[in-house]
Amino acid sequence: MAPATTTATWLGALFESLATQSVRVYAQAVDATTGHLRTKNTDREVDLIVEGPDRRVVAIEVKLAATVSDADVRHLHWLHDQLGERLADRVVITTGSDAYRRRDGVAVVPLALLGP
Secondary structure, X not given: OOOHHHHHHHHHHHHHHXXXXXXXXXXXHOOOEEEEEEOOOOOOEEEEEEEOOOOOEEEEEEOOOXXXXXXXXXXXXXXXXXXXXXXXXXXXXXXXXXXXEOOOOOEEEEHHHOOO
């Protein structure tokens, strides 16, 4: 039997892969591109970057959790500081059941509710 951390890592990767596939399909429908961001020194990372034809960006983190902590959104806030108004929205995709917007403006969206 696999250790719990190995199973959690595997499930997290699978969940992120499913979320990425969904986001890519929806982005292609509106002629947007998708990618990810990791700084050269690897101290900052954003799971998904969706850029529209107008060069506006939606930054997305994917978390295998029902709740979102301040630590989970720190890179989204950093990217907002870098891009300013070019960043159209910040989103965390979760396993939760409810979509809502945090006090800091970050949208929390369960993968099950994600759609075009």
